[in-house]
Amino acid sequence: MTSYSKEVIADLIAGTLPWPQTRRIMSAYKDDDRFFKYVSVLQDRVGWSDPILLPVGDHLFICQSGDERVTKCECGHSFGDYRKNWKLKAAIIVRDSEETLREIYPNSDLPDPDWMEIREFICPQCGTLHEVEAAAPGYPIVHDFEPDLEGFYRDWLGKPLEPSNKGG
Amino acid sequence: MLDKPASALRIRERLLESERLMDETGCYDGITELKLRNQDPLKFETLHTKLRAYCVSAREMARRISASPGVREVGEMVVAIYTPEGDAIALSNGIMVHVHTMSRFIKWMIRNGYEENPQIRDGDIFANNDAFIGTVQVPDVMDVVPIFHSGKLVGWAGAVCHELEAGGITPGGDVALAQERFTEGLFVCAEKVGENDELRRDYVIRCERNLRMPIYWVLDEKAKVASCIDMRESVKALIDEIGLDYWMQVSKEFIEEGRRAQLARTRQLTVPGIYRGHTFYGHVTAGKPGYQPLGDPDWLYNMPIEMEITTDGKIIMDFEGTQPWGYHSMNCTPAGMDGGMFVTLTQHMNFEGLVNDGAWMATELKLPKGTWTNPDNEMVATATSWALLLPAYGVFQRLLSRSFIARGFVEEAFVGQVNSPMIEMGGTSQYGTPFGMAHFECAAAGSGALAIKDGLDTAYVGWNPESDMGNIEIWEQNMPMLYIGRSIVPNSGGAGKYRGGCSFLSTWLVSKTDHLRLVTSEHSSRVFDNGGLCGGYPAPTCQKHRAVRESNIFELAENGAPLAHHTGTNPYRSELEVRLEGEHVTLEGPYITAPHKTGDVFTHSYNGGGGYGDVLERDPVKTAWDVENGFLTKEAAQGIFGIVLDEDAEGFPVANLEATKRHRAEMRAKRLARAKPVSEWIARERERVKTADFAPEVKKMYASAIRLSPRFTKDFSAFWDVDAKSTFGVE
Numbered sequence: 001m002t003s004y005s006k007e008v009i010a011d012l013i014a015g016t017l018p019w020p021q022t023r024r025i026m027s028a029y030k031d032d033d034r035f036f037k038y039v040s041v042l043q044d045r046v047g048w049s050d051p052i053l054l055p056v057g058d059h060l061f062i063c064q065s066g067d068e069r070v071t072k073c074e075c076g077h078s079f080g081d082y083r084k085n086w087k088l089k090a091a092i093i094v095r096d097s098e099e100t101l102r103e104i105y106p107n108s109d110l111p112d113p114d115w116m117e118i119r120e121f122i123c124p125q126c127g128t129l130h131e132v133e134a135a136a137p138g139y140p141i142v143h144d145f146e147p148d149l150e151g152f153y154r155d156w157l158g159k160p161l162e163p164s165n166k167g168g
Numbered sequence: 169m170l171d172k173p174a175s176a177l178r179i180r181e182r183l184l185e186s187e188r189l190m191d192e193t194g195c196y197d198g199i200t201e202l203k204l205r206n207q208d209p210l211k212f213e214t215l216h217t218k219l220r221a222y223c224v225s226a227r228e229m230a231r232r233i234s235a236s237p238g239v240r241e242v243g244e245m246v247v248a249i250y251t252p253e254g255d256a257i258a259l260s261n262g263i264m265v266h267v268h269t270m271s272r273f274i275k276w277m278i279r280n281g282y283e284e285n286p287q288i289r290d291g292d293i294f295a296n297n298d299a300f301i302g303t304v305q306v307p308d309v310m311d312v313v314p315i316f317h318s319g320k321l322v323g324w325a326g327a328v329c330h331e332l333e334a335g336g337i338t339p340g341g342d343v344a345l346a347q348e349r350f351t352e353g354l355f356v357c358a359e360k361v362g363e364n365d366e367l368r369r370d371y372v373i374r375c376e377r378n379l380r381m382p383i384y385w386v387l388d389e390k391a392k393v394a395s396c397i398d399m400r401e402s403v404k405a406l407i408d409e410i411g412l413d414y415w416m417q418v419s420k421e422f423i424e425e426g427r428r429a430q431l432a433r434t435r436q437l438t439v440p441g442i443y444r445g446h447t448f449y450g451h452v453t454a455g456k457p458g459y460q461p462l463g464d465p466d467w468l469y470n471m472p473i474e475m476e477i478t479t480d481g482k483i484i485m486d487f488e489g490t491q492p493w494g495y496h497s498m499n500c501t502p503a504g505m506d507g508g509m510f511v512t513l514t515q516h517m518n519f520e521g522l523v524n525d526g527a528w529m530a531t532e533l534k535l536p537k538g539t540w541t542n543p544d545n546e547m548v549a550t551a552t553s554w555a556l557l558l559p560a561y562g563v564f565q566r567l568l569s570r571s572f573i574a575r576g577f578v579e580e581a582f583v584g585q586v587n588s589p590m591i592e593m594g595g596t597s598q599y600g601t602p603f604g605m606a607h608f609e610c611a612a613a614g615s616g617a618l619a620i621k622d623g624l625d626t627a628y629v630g631w632n633p634e635s636d637m638g639n640i641e642i643w644e645q646n647m648p649m650l651y652i653g654r655s656i657v658p659n660s661g662g663a664g665k666y667r668g669g670c671s672f673l674s675t676w677l678v679s680k681t682d683h684l685r686l687v688t689s690e691h692s693s694r695v696f697d698n699g700g701l702c703g704g705y706p707a708p709t710c711q712k713h714r715a716v717r718e719s720n721i722f723e724l725a726e727n728g729a730p731l732a733h734h735t736g737t738n739p740y741r742s743e744l745e746v747r748l749e750g751e752h753v754t755l756e757g758p759y760i761t762a763p764h765k766t767g768d769v770f771t772h773s774y775n776g777g778g779g780y781g782d783v784l785e786r787d788p789v790k791t792a793w794d795v796e797n798g799f800l801t802k803e804a805a806q807g808i809f810g811i812v813l814d815e816d817a818e819g820f821p822v823a824n825l826e827a828t829k830r831h832r833a834e835m836r837a838k839r840l841a842r843a844k845p846v847s848e849w850i851a852r853e854r855e856r857v858k859t860a861d862f863a864p865e866v867k868k869m870y871a872s873a874i875r876l877s878p879r880f881t882k883d884f885s886a887f888w889d890v891d892a893k894s895t896f897g898v899e
Contacts, residue, residue, distance in 0.1 A: 009576075013578055017620075038576030055574055056574055058702040058782070088846050088847070090846050104663060104808055107804075108711065109693055110709065111694055112450070115694045115863060118706070122840070122843045127836040127837070128782055129782040129783070130702070136695075136862075138856065141846070142445065144443065146443075148442075148477075155440075156435055156439075
């Protein structure tokens with residue numbers, strides 16, 4: 001079975017692993033022990049102790065926080081119950097004019113703001129930009145991901161989660 | 169059943185039996201145990217490797233027979249070997265989208281009684297380019313030949329080439345002006361076009377008299393037939409070696425293993441659950457010449473996609489909520505949608521082990537009837553189906569990438585690349601002859617970012633993983649235009665911690681013709697269609713088309729004055745306007761206008777890919793290199809990414825890390841000050857939604873989705889706390 005050290009996985013996640021080595025990992029058989037090493041690397045990165053159960057973005061994690069399972073920013077800010085759309089608890093910048101779109105697209109042609117806007121979803125505590133939606137005006141905010149957390153741990157990882165009183 | 173050779177007289181019954189067995193057992197053709205694989209795995213794997221080698225070798229041979237730069241240079245071709253029932257066993261590299269569309273073609277002939285009439289015999293050649301039978305669009309012409317051994321049908325060999333000219337209402341193959349089937353070009357509807365290994369003369373004559381440039385089509389037909397015969401003979405020789413009974417069993421076990429491998433791959437790389445995303449496509453043709461007013465000239469489509477990954481490892485893609493088919497060329501058929509799924513799986517998940525129709529069988533598409541994904545009218549046009557198909561599968565790529573990130577395989581997360589505006593042309597060539605062709609340099613656009621690195625610059629497109637733009641000289645031989653520039657477009661990848669790959673722009677001088685019609689398709693300049701991921705921004709929209717009619721370029725050249733080689737980075741005044749005199753034209757949406765002639769200048773650019781991650785985390789040192797090499801401008805580095813660049817002694821950009829840190833802290837603070845709670849935004853926006861205060865195209869988009877989809881209506885109503893039907897006047 002292919003396996004890599006935690007240090008190699010950490011460098012891979014950070015984008016600092018030399019390209020030839022990254023390329024070899026991409027071309028090789030996948031390492032079956034990746035998930036828990038990955039989570040372990042991420043756990044070392046955060047400044048809080050709630051166990052990470054599942055990463056859902058570059059700096060967003062579902063974690064066990066006491067009796068609750070919540071979506072949490074790397075800075076520690078909680079967006080609440082992981083089964084609900086974290087975006088609804090975020091801060092937002094909407095770019096719906098030529099002026100605000102031009103800030104991101106300085107020399108390119110722009111969308112028609114009457115047809116499309118950009119929505120930036122930001123952590124209200126640390127200011128990390130977690131997700132960008134490009135949508136027609138009036139389009140409901142999308143709930144990107146509802147993981148089957150229990151099924152994943154039970155059926156795929158073979159390590160069922162402890163029952164939780166709250167949050168799933 | 170399974171260990172007996174199929175009979176040529178009862179292939180239809182065999183097909184139905186195979187489907188029944190799949191329904192009953194959940195396994196392909198009822199194969200619940202991989203007996204031959206278990207008996208001798210090495211022999212099993214070696215045989216499949218041989219089959220794949222037959223396919224790759226046949227395709228390479230065919231490319232050298234072809235006259236078309238699309239096939240020879242860019243590799244717009246794929247070949248595959250099928251079971252008697254039409255399921256793909258092995259395939260070559262190339263435009264893999266067509267592996268399963270050919271499967272649909274073979275099955276269509278079987279279901280429609282081709283055994284009796286026109287009969288399926290050794291040496292027959294069947295061709296098709298009808299998307300409702302099994303292809304994506306008219307220029308994707310497929311040829312299949314039956315493989316007989318010991319007098320029995322034991323399989324099929326098939327090949328597809330994308331033709332550069334299809335004889336439609338506009339030259340080229342992606343016929344942007346088609347609003348109905350009847351304007352798309354030359355249809356070959358599952359026809360027997362050859363016997364005794366030779367194309368029929370009457371078929372060739374039909375091609376010669378209905379295409380602007382039949383040399384491409386006809387020679388590609390010969391290339392495809394040659395590749396099919398080559399594969400057929402190789403398979404027959406293999407059967408002589410391993411025995412017919414073994415072949416009939418092992419060929420099906422290959423597919424069942426492919427199905428199991430895909431399920432295992434999904435369980436290995438992803439996380440089960442529901443994933444959602446959307447993209448949009450806008451079309452603008454109002455006032456353009458040749459446009460027939462059957463449907464609205466300007467329209468906007470939404471494409472919401474819900475992907476479920478079950479704990480069994482099955483991937484289900486549901487398109488409920490998307491738009492109805494329309495009187496435009498961008499509708500797709502279920503065959504095309506299947507093809508999109510197949511090409512995405514082969515690139516993003518199934519890149520090891522056996523890749524065949526088994527992978528497709530481990531997935532499910534939900535294509536609501538009446539939508540552009542599954543029109544309930546077979547007269548609709550599908551000539552530019554890629555325009556909607558590709559953005560949709562771009563969403564699929566992003567949804568899959570989110571699952572890879574959740575699972576930890578960050579090196580596989582790839583924002584993708586979804587759309588390339590095709591440029592097509594026709595009229596009188598530089599040789600004084602009629603011509604028409606599609607220019608395929610768009611096969612090397614900029615890809616989306618990965619979760620660990622930037623996207624590929626001018627090196628990727630979703631529909632052909634080989635992504636070769638071809639040499640300038642080859643294209644110049646085939647069109648009455650000369651390159652006066654082909655350059656990277658700075659800032660054309662979506663911004664992010666890792667940026668999307670940059671696109672490129674070509675600048676041409678029209679030469680030695682008084683009649684050159686230029687037409688673009690698959691072009692959306694009013695909305696983003698290459699989205700970003702995890703905080704990355706979408707790539708810019710497709711750029712507008714810029715042309716100069718009756719320019720003074722020859723005079724400038726004669727005087728040794730500077731010429732315009734690109735449009736530059738000033739959005740308000742292009743380099744064409746700075747350098748050239750003449751009639752300056754800027755056009756959004758598809759380029760459909762009066763013919764050009766010698767002395768005119770035309771520019772065309774392509775999409776970049778979306779970005780990944782927060783822009784304020786981008787590596788300053790790498791960004792200095794990007795600026796030095798023209799992928800980013802210094803202004804973008806500072807204004808978007810917060811990276812301050814100084815210059816070294818030789819004038820090259822160098823990252824100022826301390827100043828960058830300070831600048832980024834300020835940008836982050838400004839971002840926080842500018843942002844509002846989402847709840848506040850929703851409360852304010854709801855007032856606008858209640859009055860449907862949107863552009864007419866947006867209102868129409870919502871109304872049509874609400875009319876077709878109870879789920880979209882329910883979700884929209886629940887999110888905004890409105891009655892969606894009454895808001896948009898839907899009965």
